[in-house]
Amino acid sequence: MLTNLDARLSPHAPVVLSLFRVVFALLFLCHATSHLFGWPVAAQQAPVGVWPFWYAGILELVTGLLIALGLFTRIAAFIASGVMAFAYFTQHLPKGPIPMLDGGEAAVLYCFAFFLLVFTGGGAIALDARRRVTR
Amino acid sequence: MLTNLDARLSPHAPVVLSLFRVVFALLFLCHATSHLFGWPVATDGTAMWTRVRIVECWPC
Numbered sequence: 001m002l003t004n005l006d007a008r009l010s011p012h013a014p015v016v017l018s019l020f021r022v023v024f025a026l027l028f029l030c031h032a033t034s035h036l037f038g039w040p041v042a043a044q045q046a047p048v049g050v051w052p053f054w055y056a057g058i059l060e061l062v063t064g065l066l067i068a069l070g071l072f073t074r075i076a077a078f079i080a081s082g083v084m085a086f087a088y089f090t091q092h093l094p095k096g097p098i099p100m101l102d103g104g105e106a107a108v109l110y111c112f113a114f115f116l117l118v119f120t121g122g123g124a125i126a127l128d129a130r131r132r133v134t135r
Numbered sequence: 136m137l138t139n140l141d142a143r144l145s146p147h148a149p150v151v152l153s154l155f156r157v158v159f160a161l162l163f164l165c166h167a168t169s170h171l172f173g174w175p176v177a178t179d180g181t182a183m184w185t186r187v188r189i190v191e192c193w194p195c
Contacts, residue, residue: 074140098175100165108162116155119148121141 018070018123024113025068028080032060052090059083067117070126077117084111166194 030040035057038045046053059079066076084107092104099105122128169176 074144098165099162100169101175105162108158112155112158116148116151119144119151121145 014124016123017120018125020113021070021073021117021122021126022068024110024117025064028060028110029064029068032057032064036061052087056083056087067114067122070122070128073122073126073128074118077114081111081114081118084108084114 031044033039034041034044035046035053044053046057048054060083063076063080063083066072067080088099088104088107088111092099092102092107095102095104099108165175168174
């Protein structure tokens with residue numbers, strides 16, 4: 001029965017991977033726009049040039065947009081994953097080793113989700129897939 | 136160049152998928168144990184033996 005389930009579900013994985021990519025990218029973009037423009041979380045807005053939050057916002061905005069579009073997904077995801085790893089090690093780990101207690105849970109989730117995208121690519125519905133076909 | 140990158144990275148996807156699965160599961164289990172046993176976050180939920188409902192947000 002489970003083999004049957006595998007055979008029925010696996011063909012849809014590339015499309016669902018694209019859905020996963022877009023959802024994570026949109027949530028990630030909310031962090032970027034909060035850092036840069038104070039929306040949706042006004043309290044997270046960083047003044048221009050403040051290290052590391054404003055620079056993080058720029059990197060999150062660029063990589064988030066690229067990942068959402070599925071353009072240069074692997075490279076953008078690698079950078080985004082690195083940004084989140086840096087955020088976890090510098091902002092959260094000093095407060096404690098358990099992500100749920102040090103407030104770094106989102107950073108860990110984003111880091112590993114984007115790390116996965118480095119190896120899987122953007123999925124079936126992505127500009128990368130379109131570029132591959134037209135080439 | 137990007138095609139080359141695809142060919143080099145894609146074979147490792149199943150292993151990284153397993154890593155991703157384990158990390159997400161461990162973080163998810165922290166929520167489960169907080170709700171059930173009050174660890175690692177004691178105020179996250181209700182220890183199962185108290186029967187007092189103090190959960191204020193879910194998931195959190």
